[in-house]
Amino acid sequence: MAARVIPVDPFDLVIFGATGDLAQRKILPALYRRFAEGQMPAGSRVIGAARTEFDKAGFRAFVDETLTACLDTDPPNPEIRAAFLDALDYVALDARGDQGWTALAALMRPDVVRAFYFSVGPSLFGALAERLGAHGMATPDTRIVVEKPFGHDLTTARALNATLAAHFRETQIYRIDHYLGKETVQNLMAVRFANVLFEPLWNARFIDHVQITVAETVGVGGRGPYYDRAGAMRDMVQNHLMQLLCLIAMEPPYCFDPDAVRDEKLKVIKALDPVARGDIVRGQYAGGAGAASYLDEVENPDSLTESYVALKVGISNWRWKGTPFYLRTGKRLRARASEIAVTFRDPPHSIFGEDAPWKANVLVIRLQPDEGMTLRVMIKEPGPGGMRLKDVALDMSFAEALGDDMHIPDAYERLIMDVIRGNQTLFMRGDEVEAAWAWTDPIIAEWQKTADTPRPYDPGSSGPDDALMLMHRDGRRWREIR
Ligand code: NAP
Secondary structure, eight states: OOOOOOOOOOEEEEEETTTSHHIIIIIHHHHHHHHHTTOSOTTOEEEEEESSOOOHHHHHHHHHHHHHHHOOSSOOOHHHHHHHHHTEEEEEOOTTSSTTHHHHHHHOOTTSEEEEEEOSOGGGHHHHHHHHHHTTOOOTTOEEEEOSOOOSSHHHHHHHHHHHHTTSOGGGEEEOOGGGGSHHHHHHHHHHHSOTTTGGGOSTTTEEEEEEEEEOSOOOGGGHHHHHHHHHIIIIIIIIIHHHHHHHHSOOOSSSOHHHHHHHHHHHHHHBOOOOGGGEEEEEEOOBTTBOOHHHHHTOTTOOOOSEEEEEEOBOSTTTTTOOEEEEEESSBSSOEEEEEEEEOOOSOOTTOTTSOOOOOEEEEEEESSOEEEEEEEEEOSSSSSOOEEEEEEEEEHHHHHOTTOOOOOHHHHHHHHHHHTOOTTSBOHHHHHHHHHHHHHHHHHHHHTTOOOEEEOTTBSSOHHHHHHHHTTTOOOOOOO
């Protein structure tokens, strides 16, 4: 089943940082795939920009190599590849200097959609916005795309919002959280709001608790210096897990409109309770079996930064009071797995007697790998011998349900095309980001004040043992990471 291609207007997309890791691994392959699907209309251009000196031909050769290295699907089609490379241009420029800016301004066309993708380190975001303004490229129709991290805390996020606001209106700013571009994450909204089945039960009366897990097997790798300043709380919870929590917990927006959706997400963030120290477990992976420890990888033997965090979060509103959300994320864990598990309460009365083996209904939404959903329900075990209950899985893999040839687009494919379409629904608004930092900052400040030491955990494990206690003491348990 081929994905439906929605046409967009011709566009000029400038990628600042076109020679960098993100551009090579994600942005350029995503654009190529959309091009191959026929979604880049004739006359559209992708203009690379970075300090590296390339002429047009040199940049095209660079992108050709990049695509060969980074496209994981379908054998390259030489004609499509050549046509895509034809749509590329390049300007060498320095975000902090004057070089290249006049040349870039001269390339811009007034009559097409114009977007600038800031795929450079966050310290350059302000410099780029200022130069776009100074060189007359911050026109009212221009869009800018800003990568994460959006600030390091509330103060820096506010300052960045103010810098961008000096040149661009909020409707022109697309703050990326690539989790929102994942098909399964968008599916959370479809499941909740396109079915009558779940919404009546979607509250503290019927839901016992929610678990959100984003587990990685990789360590910090080459991101050591950045990661050691950030940690799991800033790198994952403040943005990705927070977004997942919002989509699960928000009220139904009145329509699928960017501000209607983002208004509801913001209300959830504002209703989050402060997290008590005893409701958080921080961890740091130890070394073992030939694998380097966190401290070795970041080359900082005194680091107190967490590579794992688990926390219990309460939401003080009518819908959720009394239903805890347990969040956990970490590196070097047993498996790469992201999922949301919604555990329902037991029925008020068992007609099968007190001793009947009982398992609560659980709706599991798998974000990766094997995107899909499982609903665990109780049935009668077949055969004679009385009413024996058993819990079974109603299991749906999207790949199976939608057909094996259904290409699930990468998050960046969806998000870049939404920028071109001018649809901000899957991008974070400035006030949302600030509210998320306002909730996160006191948690981190407390750790810093008390010089809190993360608990070591074995690589390949499920995280520190203390994280188990976070749920055990509430009579609950984490789902296995596998
Ligand atoms: P990177 O590999 O270090 O690339 C940085 C890019 O910026 C390069 O193209 C570099 O090219 C360019 N650059 C550096 N200084 C410049 C200057 N003064 N003027 C113009 N261009 C300059 O970084 P990255 O990993 O691609 O990350 C880019 C952004 O995406 C960051 O904000 C990062 O936090 C975010 N991000 C990255 C990932 C990822 O998986 N990589 C994931 C999520 C978010 P030259 O050296 O040629 O100038």
